[in-house]
Amino acid sequence: MRIFNTLGRTLQDFEPGDPGKVSMYVCGATVQSRPHVGHGRYAVVFDVVRRYFEWLGYDVTYVRNITDVDDKIINAANEMGITIEEVVEIAGGAFRSAYESLNVAAPDIEPRATEHIPEMIEMIEELISRDHAYPADGDVYFSVRSFPDYGKLSGRNIDELRSGERIEPGEGKRDPLDFAVWKGAKPGEPSWDSPWGPGRPGWHIECSAMAHKYLGVGFDIHGGGHDLVFPHHENEITQAEAAGHVPFARYWMHNGLLNLSGEKMSKSTGHVVDLVEGIEKYTPGAVRLFYLRTHYRKPVEFGEEALIDARASLDRMWAFRRRVPGPVEDAPLESAIDAFKGAMDNDLDNAGALAVLFEVIREGNRRLDASEDAGPWVAAYDEIIEVLGLEEPGAGVEDILDEIETLALGLGIEGASGEAAVDALIELRATARANKQWAVADQIREGLTAAGIVLEDTSDGVRWHRG
RNA sequence: GGCGACGUGGCCGAGUGGUUAGGCAAGGGUCUGCAAAACCCUGAACCCGGGUUCGAUUCCCGGCGUCGCCUCCA
The missing domain is CATH 1.10.730.10 (Isoleucyl-tRNA Synthetase; Domain 1)
Structure with missing residues (x-):
């Protein structure tokens, strides 16, 4: 199988690191609000990647994270006057049910950022000890210039970034390009204890830490939306590899984005x-x-x-x-x-x-x-x-029992419900058709259509399905 | 400004240096109590200008256009 690897921007033959096995990490969503149709695409695309590898006979381990703490979740909680846990519960639930209805199989592991704070702290300490990160007033920043490979995924170099730099240096940043791996808590924010004081992880560090924890060094495929290439994935690689996990991931796949009115x-x-x-x-x-x-x-x-x-x-x-x-x-x-x-x-x-x-x-x-x-x-x-993953779901009638029963009773069928009632109606119609009572036959067809059931007359008999 | 992607028939969308992608829609048939489904047939394309070549939609150069990233974002 050939895969377009964002790292190198070329088509490459896929060779699993461990024969017969495929390890995948896909960046899931930040559960701050309900999912939009763009989220469905990444979920379905990587679901198919996973299904295809499984179909080829690989033993696939699929990890998809949930970002359950960040600025936007905190803001949403404040605006709605509820806790961040509640925001995560509500939005996360909407994501879950959408994935389910789209026939997206659940990942093998679905780690949450807030459940992996110790792993992240450990990685940050490693980065500090290697002089790739430095604490500053309760924050910890990654020193981008300490990592010569920075930019290799997204294909840009530090100096170009600098020319396009629009952010003022943060208080403790030594370089405007540096990014936070740990953010000191402001009053009223959720926080966790750390060697640098109470705070919470930066966005990128969670994936570096969780992917490493569950899939190890040099796992096979890292996926996500194309908009994550920079800075999220660039920073993920940088942190992981600066901490000694080299290579971080071997193939990077990014799905295209959805447009609305262009x-x-x-x-x-x-x-x-x-x-x-x-x-x-x-x-x-x-x-x-x-x-x-x-x-x-x-x-x-x-x-x-x-x-x-x-x-x-x-x-x-x-x-x-x-x-x-x-x-x-x-x-x-x-x-x-x-x-x-x-x-x-x-x-x-x-x-x-x-x-x-x-x-x-x-x-x-x-x-x-x-x-x-x-x-x-x-x-x-x-x-x-x-x-x-496009198979037709089973044709249940649980949601239209009343309509069917009413129709059946109206035609003098008693004691049958659900699919049995549908069968009885089809039988009644068959009798009517045999007697050329077209009005009765059509009444049954139309009644079932209105209830949401489509009849098809074929040479092998009558079939029905949900419309 | 920097980096990158793309431009195919009415719409969507693969692919290839010379031979029918496919789907949806349209037209014509066949089948059919009605309805649905299905099958057959039909038309139609490769942004523009150069170049390479016996031959380019496919390779190269230039142009035009659309979009993405460079800030949180699937």
């Missing part, structure tokens, strides 16, 4: 679409497919048309799979699997992989139409759809 979405400007609302409006599957239609490194415009397009494509996929109910025994079509693998091995060409899937669907449909064996095509579909 402009990047951003929490700070409020230029966002709420992820949960987007999922409700367009359905979770359509949102997930929307993310996967485009190569993961490209920027994408989030817009109504694209989501409706994705929804239609998804319907096509699922409609194909419904034609062959239940699991299939056949081995997946080899040529399709090879093509899929070829696309994915090419720096996770998820869009190319989808093209393979659609070719499988077209030929599978053609064979089913012609009453030829489509088993290998269906099996290939199952294989691919699962790696992409």
